[in-house]
Structure formats: structure tokens, C-alpha cells
Amino acid sequence: MKGKELVAEILKREGVEFLPCYPAQELIDPCAKLGIKPIVCRQERMGMAIADGYSRINNGNKIGVFTMQRGPGSENAFPGAAQAYSDNSPILILPGGEDTHQTGISPVFSPSENYKNITKWSIQANHVERIPNLLRKAFYELKTGKGSPVLVEIPINILETEYKEEISYSPPTGNKISPDSNEVREVAKFLISSNTPVIHAGQGCLYAEAWNELQDIATLLDAPVMTTNTGKSAFPENHPLSLGAAGRSVTGHGFKFMQESDVIFGIGCSFSKTFYNPQIPANKTIIHSTNDAFDINKDQQSHMGLVGDAKLTLQLLIEEIKSLTDGKGRTKTRKVKDEVLTAKTEWLSKWNNQLYSDEIPLNQYRIINDLMATVDREHTIITHDAGSPRDQLVSMWECVAPRTYIGWGKSTQLGFGLGVIMGAKLAKPDYTCINIMGDAAIGMVGLDIETAVRNNLGIITIVFNNGIMAIESDHMPYAAKTYDAIRQDGNYAEIAKALGAWSKTIKSPDEIIPSIKEAINVSKTGQPVLLDCHVKAGFDFSIHKY
Incomplete structure (x- = not known):
């Protein structure tokens, strides 16, 4: 051959x-x-x-x-x-x-x-x-x-060269690293002695499939859990100890507990400092566990470090914490679950006017809220695109099952969400797979909707169509006013239809839920869907500064 x-x-x-x-x-x-x-x-x-x-x-x-x-x-x-x-x-x-x-x-x-x-x-x-x-x-x-x-x-x-030998290829098995047992014991002791610990979970918990262990250690430590954007869905966000997820935007209760913590335990994360990553408050004691030693003490000073696979590390820590506390876990000094619920309720109340808005053009948060209320979140995979959709979705979407959210953005390339959701549909053909993108993103990659059509990938694309690059308004005000430089417009429903997708334009709030239900039914046939949502030029985000 x-x-x-x-x-x-x-x-x-x-x-x-x-x-x-x-x-x-x-x-x-x-x-x-x-x-x-x-x-x-x-x-x-x-x-x-x-x-x-x-x-x-x-x-x-x-x-x-x-x-x-x-x-x-x-x-x-x-x-x-x-x-x-x-x-x-x-x-x-x-x-x-x-x-x-x-x-x-x-x-x-x-x-x-x-x-x-x-x-x-x-x-x-x-x-x-x-x-x-x-x-x-x-x-x-x-x-x-x-x-x-x-x-x-x-x-x-x-x-094109002939290979004349016998093929003896067998797929290799990867290796997982386990941390040193003495180091695990010292970290366990330190976590038990902390007063207000918070767990900062990254996508290493997803790749290690460590979601059960993550819940177990959170319960043992009575510690709330904040995930990164890429780690979002590793911890169920309807769990009473969930602080949601953070990227550039962050939940209100997540911000509060991170700020009040004395110890931040990072598991399966890099703690990399970028504009789009979760911000870490200053003067916190950080325990950092990752499978790559290079990340420890890279951007954040670590008091202790553990190098190992997230699942193996958490299993050893859980065993050690139980051994040190007769199975009881860290002594509870406050009603953490009650405090999380109170802070979450207070934060969401400030967004209710947008989550339930009847505005025309549509409010993006109303679409997200209606979408979340309509789909089967346990069997739905959703992703965002770069810019506003990312910052709107990461804090507001509540994940209830692992690997139902694709968070990305250390490199923020417009249009990436369309490709990554097609890959998700190939991996999970029975799941509802949704990507949310803006005008600029679909302008870069929109013709690849035909790729989904040709391959019977019944994805759902939701376009936040406001005709402009709204998030750029403050960056180039003179160019915007003088040359209309941030305007990008198009009839994306007609473009999608011409490419073979099923499409619909949504202009009124009462059209959102019926259109979503219709889109889900169509997507089950293998035909891709595009919902062209005419939204306002809004870019309010849940951004808090430490």
C-alpha cells in the first residue's frame, strides 16, 4: 500500500x-x-x-x-x-x-x-x-x-511512496499523572483549616470526567464552586453550591464569594491572565492543581501546588479529607448554601427587567432566558461566539449536565462557534446543538451553514442581528459617527434559506418560544436552522471589577 x-x-x-x-x-x-x-x-x-x-x-x-x-x-x-x-x-x-x-x-x-x-x-x-x-x-x-x-x-x-512492511500499528494508551500522596495530605489539611474556601474549576475537570468528584469535594469542604468559561458545565449550576461561571463577565454571587474567600482552590485550570479569563482577586491564598506543572506559579502565586489529573487528584483529596475528619468534612462555620441562594437571587433580580423584557427590537437576554426555559438543557449543547454573545451567555445560561456548554475565548476568533457546534453535533447527534452569534461572526463564516446542510447536521444558529458591531461603539466613536464604520447588516434568514437551511426572522418577544420549538423540531430531521433575531444594539454585561 x-x-x-x-x-x-x-x-x-x-x-x-x-x-x-x-x-x-x-x-x-x-x-x-x-x-x-x-x-x-x-x-x-x-x-x-x-x-x-x-x-x-x-x-x-x-x-x-x-x-x-x-x-x-x-x-x-x-x-x-x-x-x-x-x-x-x-x-x-x-x-x-x-x-x-x-x-x-x-x-x-x-x-x-x-x-x-x-x-x-x-x-x-x-x-x-x-x-x-x-x-x-x-x-x-x-x-x-x-x-x-x-x-x-x-x-x-x-x-505516494509504497509502504512494503507489515502494519503492526496498535493505538497507544495515554497516561495520567497522580500527585504525590504527602503533598495531597498537606493540601487537604490546609483546605480543612480554611475559613471561606472557594473552588475554581477549569476544563481539566471536563477532560478528566471529574464532575462527580467535584461535587463530592465541594460538599466535604462546604465550598462553593465557580467554573471558568471553558470549564462551564463541569459543576451543575442548579446545585446549591454553584457560583456559575466566569469569563470576562461573571455572576454576581460568583463575584461576591470570590471576593470574600480566604482560599481559592484551583482544580483543572491554568489561572492564566488574559482579558477574557476569570479575574482573580488580589491577596488570596491559592492552591493550584493542574496536570501541567508549567501553569503553577505562572500568572498567580501559589501557596501549594499539585500536579496530576483532575479526577485522580480529587479522589485522593476526598479520601484524605475524609480520613482527617472522620468522614465529616470541613467544619461548617456559616450557612454557605443559604448565602449563595440569597446572593444569586439578589443578582438575578437586577437583571429581571432584561431577562423578561418586552422590548422591540428584542433584548438579547430575553432570548437567552426564553431559550433556557424551552430546551431540554440536559440534552442540549450550546456555544457562543466571540464578543457580546460570549459575555451575555456565560453568566446567564444555567448548565445542569456536563459537556452541555462549549466555552471558548482565550483566542477570540469571530465565527468559531459555527464550526465547533458542528463538531458537537457529529459527536452527539441526538442532542440539540445551538450556537449564538452576532452580525460580525456570521459575516465571516456564514457560508459554512451549507456545510451543515450538506452533511445533515441539524444545528440551530441564533443570530443576534442588530445591524452593527455594538460592542465596538466605544472603541471608534468618531469613525462610527462620521463613516458609519460599525454598521454591518444583512438578511441572514434569506441567506440561510438560499444555502438550504430552514430559517425564520423573529422581531417580537411573543415569537421567540414558538420559533424555538419549531426550530428544534426541524433540526431533528437533520436540516440546519437559522433564527434571525432582530435585537437592540445593547451590550450590557454582568462585569464586576475586583
Whole structure:
């Protein structure tokens, strides 16, 4: 067999079912012949996003793979890899490469060289005999430690070279790290002795599938839990100890308890300081547990650190806390659950006029609230796009089951939500899969709605259509006033219809719930849906400053 057929056989053995891709790529046909369905996108970064969403919803247990044309295809896909790298998503990237005789010759684009800063590992397969070992290493890296993209560039002449050896490839098993038992004991003692601890949970809890342990330790410590945007849904937000989630925006009760805490226990998070990440109050004692030692003491000073898989770490901590307290947990010094409920109720009361608004144009929070009241949240996956939809959704949407929310945004690329929700639908075809985007986002990637149509991916896209980039109003007031520079408009319902989707325009509050119900029914047939919601130019967010 040739190198391209060898790669296809290895992907099949790894359980790959779908191949987001963009031609010309020599791997597409050999993979298709083995039953790996090609998902041909309209642009490369959308294909990368589809693979990303697939990996996330499968918690890395199934790996999303993306392949693209050598040269311009690899260049166009670069932003998708940057997004995955910033959010620590494990995806396998298989770019085409120029003939090895052209290696290092300008202006030939070398994916393995140019992607090094946005991948966990990046290499060129310069001999066909190396393909099995390099792909084995690639999948091992994807299954071990903190997630990130891995890239294996396979030049065109290597793909066409005969592989004469017997294929002895077996999928590798990833490794999980467990923290030192003495360090666990010291952390357990410290947490037990704290007065007002808060748990800060990141997406490591999702990839480790540690949601049960997260609830157990919260109960033992009587500690409320705040998740990051990427970690949102790791802890049920209808739980009496939930503080919701935070990105740039944050719940009112989350802000209050973080501010009043004496100890913040970070589990499965990086504590990275970015404009879009949760803000951490100054002068707090931080206990940091992550599977990547590099993140400890990177941006936040840690009093103690634990390096290990979130699930294994929490299991050891729970066992140690029970041992130290005769199974009782930390001594309760206040009625935390009552205080959380009071603070949550007080915060939401300040938003009721928007959550139940009858405004025309529509209020975005009314749409979110009606959507939350209509869908089966336990079997719905929702994501946002960059900008206003992210900041509106993360604090207001209440998750009740793990992996029902795709939070993203350390790199905030407009339009990413459309691709990532298609990947979610591939992973969970029986779930209702929804993405919310604004005018600017759909303007960048809207034609890929046809990708969903062509592949019978019954996703629901909700467009907050106010005709302008409202969040940019304060950034460029002169240009906006003089040249109308923030205006972006369109009839997105008609565009979606022309692409083969079912669509509807919503202008009145009483249309929201009936339209959502209709959209859900249509999506179950495999036809994508777009709801073009005419909203106000509002950008009020639940942002609090420490």
C-alpha cells in the first residue's frame, strides 16, 4: 500500500469516524474507502473548528482530525490551530506537504515549522517507514497530559511512496499523572483549616470526567464552586453550591464569594491572565492543581501546588479529607448554601427587567432566558461566539449536565462557534446543538451553514442581528459617527434559506418560544436552522471589577 493508504488504515484503527477536510488532499479518498466520512468545509479554519468541537464533546476520548491541502490550505488553517492551542484542545492536524526535495526552499510553506508555536508537537514525516511511529507518538501526545493540537506533515511524495512492511500499528494508551500522596495530605489539611474556601474549576475537570468528584469535594469542604468559561458545565449550576461561571463577565454571587474567600482552590485550570479569563482577586491564598506543572506559579502565586489529573487528584483529596475528619468534612462555620441562594437571587433580580423584557427590537437576554426555559438543557449543547454573545451567555445560561456548554475565548476568533457546534453535533447527534452569534461572526463564516446542510447536521444558529458591531461603539466613536464604520447588516434568514437551511426572522418577544420549538423540531430531521433575531444594539454585561 502507499503512504496515504497507510495513514488511512491507522486512522481507522484509532477509531476515527469523521474527517473534516478541504481538498486537494490525497488522504480524503483512502479514508473514505475505509468508511471515514469526509466533512468538506467551505474554509479551512471551520474544518479545524469542527475537529475541535468533536474532541471537546468527547473529552478527548475520541480525537478530532483535520486535513488540508499543502500550501494555501495549510496557511488558511493556521487560525484554527491557534484557537485550539489557546484553549488546549487535542486535535490531530494532517496537512499536506510539498515534495521533500523542496524542503527549506523559499517560498514553500512548511506546516511543521510554521505551526510549532501553536502545537504541542509538530513534525514532518520524511520517510514512509516513519509514518506508523510518528502517528503513534502523535496520538499518545493527544491522549496524555494537557490537551493541544499535534501536527504531522506528510509530504506529497511520501504519501505516494509504497509502504512494503507489515502494519503492526496498535493505538497507544495515554497516561495520567497522580500527585504525590504527602503533598495531597498537606493540601487537604490546609483546605480543612480554611475559613471561606472557594473552588475554581477549569476544563481539566471536563477532560478528566471529574464532575462527580467535584461535587463530592465541594460538599466535604462546604465550598462553593465557580467554573471558568471553558470549564462551564463541569459543576451543575442548579446545585446549591454553584457560583456559575466566569469569563470576562461573571455572576454576581460568583463575584461576591470570590471576593470574600480566604482560599481559592484551583482544580483543572491554568489561572492564566488574559482579558477574557476569570479575574482573580488580589491577596488570596491559592492552591493550584493542574496536570501541567508549567501553569503553577505562572500568572498567580501559589501557596501549594499539585500536579496530576483532575479526577485522580480529587479522589485522593476526598479520601484524605475524609480520613482527617472522620468522614465529616470541613467544619461548617456559616450557612454557605443559604448565602449563595440569597446572593444569586439578589443578582438575578437586577437583571429581571432584561431577562423578561418586552422590548422591540428584542433584548438579547430575553432570548437567552426564553431559550433556557424551552430546551431540554440536559440534552442540549450550546456555544457562543466571540464578543457580546460570549459575555451575555456565560453568566446567564444555567448548565445542569456536563459537556452541555462549549466555552471558548482565550483566542477570540469571530465565527468559531459555527464550526465547533458542528463538531458537537457529529459527536452527539441526538442532542440539540445551538450556537449564538452576532452580525460580525456570521459575516465571516456564514457560508459554512451549507456545510451543515450538506452533511445533515441539524444545528440551530441564533443570530443576534442588530445591524452593527455594538460592542465596538466605544472603541471608534468618531469613525462610527462620521463613516458609519460599525454598521454591518444583512438578511441572514434569506441567506440561510438560499444555502438550504430552514430559517425564520423573529422581531417580537411573543415569537421567540414558538420559533424555538419549531426550530428544534426541524433540526431533528437533520436540516440546519437559522433564527434571525432582530435585537437592540445593547451590550450590557454582568462585569464586576475586583
